[in-house]
Amino acid sequence: MKTVKELSLGLLSELAILPSVPFYESLIQAKICKILNQYSISYFFDSFGNIIAEIGQESDHIDPIAFVAHMDHPGFEIERNLDGKLIAFPKGGIPQFSLNHETKMFSFNELGERIRCTISPNSENPKTVIVNSEDLIEIGAPLTFDLIDFQIKGDKISMRSADDFAGCAAILTNLIENLGKVERKIFGVFTRAEEVGLIGARLIARDEIIPKNSIVVSVETSSVIPVIKQGNGPVIRTGDATYTFNSFAENLLRVAANQLKDRDESFMFQRSLMSAGTCEASAFAANGYLTTGIAFPLGHWHNAKTNIPDINGGIDAENISLNDFLNGVLLMI
Template sequence: MRKESLKFLEKLLDAPSPSGYEQPAQRVFREYVAPFCDELTTDVMGNVFARVAGQGENLPRVMVVGHTDEIGLQVKYIDDKGFLYFAAVGGVDAHLTPGKRVNVHTAGGPLPGVIGKKPIHLMDTKDRETVVKLESQYIDIGASDKEEAQKLVRVGDAVTFASSFTRLHGDRVASRGFDDKAGCFVVAEVLRLVKASGRKLNLDLYGVSSVQEEIGLRGGTTSSYSVNPDVGICVEVDFATDQPDVEKKHNGEVGLGKGPILARGANINPRLFELLCETAESEKLVIQHTASPRATGTDANVMQISRGGVATALVKIPLRYMHTPIETVALSDLENAAKLIVATLDRITSRDEFVPK
């Protein structure tokens, strides 16, 4: 991967962005894509829109979107001893949280803490087999009492897991937040590659970094309404099934490093799906497939049914260990997803070509 692109990816992943608290990551996105677009705006929700004008008039509008928000925690209550009780932002697994290091994002900056856990020596046998509910878990920031803790932390402060970008063997990397900063990264790289080509597209391109996907596709809903695209490509992550404990019957045969995934089903425009497949074959890009018989739980879902309807596709990045602090991807899948989308944009000439016949 290009050195500057990898540096951007690391910086994007490091920036905290639980749903509703995305702006540290959005600032990173805006700074990176600014040289690659003709217009850069942010709406009241916090969605970022990077527009690249095409050549001509009355061009089809194409929106490529990835969401920048990640799962996290939020401070709900501070007890008399200065311990912080919290709630989940998005789908947080209560199995994983005890014993984890966290950062509480306060007005004074990130404050380190740990999620405490009763020692196994002091637990009854039945308690060792029980998952402690999130509402009963707590964060220790080292405060001696409530008064001291309240000088540092406010109720409502966001919390993220303390995890760093880690290079594994080959081109595999691990970090928190690849769901869906992987998609956000691909959107940025699409803009960069379009700019680097020096060519004007036969369409108006909108690269969108959306917000609040993890709590109900909220930014995807409002950004789709604002852009009013004719064609939409959502870039997301999907469950890799090449780890030992995941059933292939659930999500098909999907592996890291084997290319981006194209979803097929009711949420996907058939002609746009075929165009992506044809482009992959022409460009000699390896792709994978998954079936999505119902509405997908992604921004593609709300994009498709925005206003009068949008021709929608879903390009996904294989991901291991979703919603953990060590989500793992292959860098080549990110690069090839961006290449596939850019090559597909070159083949879009009319908004009418995606109307079913």
């Protein structure tokens, strides 16, 4: 039997090799479903293609918990051929460097086949880029940054899409580890198109796809801010750039964290309002759900080497702390 560490890192490495862009999440969708099937975990798709997995039993006395993460990552989509030039538009909060400098990319299809290419600035429309490739790339193809899929060095996990494949892997680990052991209903919710406006999460919350009495826990990476350090533990998230979350929901995480700390003095966690961006908990909070969050402090958010607005900052793999990730998984279990 695998340890929690072996299971969670194995799942993360399996997801990490899969490229994903908003509305082009089919590869990671298929992989998540394969893993759920492997462990006989029940799941269904909603009408938008979000995946809702569930374990445990309904209870009249204990509210369900729904752990939520998203399956997409910022990139580009080729939308037209203009006088022989392929023009691509951003999908999500891409680094401004990529709109202003030649940048290595690759396109991919539903089979996972990759075609390497570059993008360069489009002087006629600075909000778009020109795609350059020696091979044929079709209109409608998604593009993602040509960066390392997955690597662990010391306490650092580097990957193209830590945001939010780390959250997806953590939730899968939670479902697998708790299968047949819990007295409450636990949902694992894997959403689409978060990077372009929390679309998947908003639709689930609007339509009450999960019960309204569910306590919703966003499991995200979130850019490092001055009061938060990588390596000091996962962050119990009190809010994001849009909402302050619910104290009752947060208390469930704080009690669990303190219990872990009592059993193991090496366990570390942090607590903060992570204000760099808006996470999916806000979509549920806006629709009346009790929400909280767990965040893995993130370096190179959205693959920006310095910060997203920096037009000269460069492109690099995202990174999180290995110990932060493992402690976050333990906190969820």
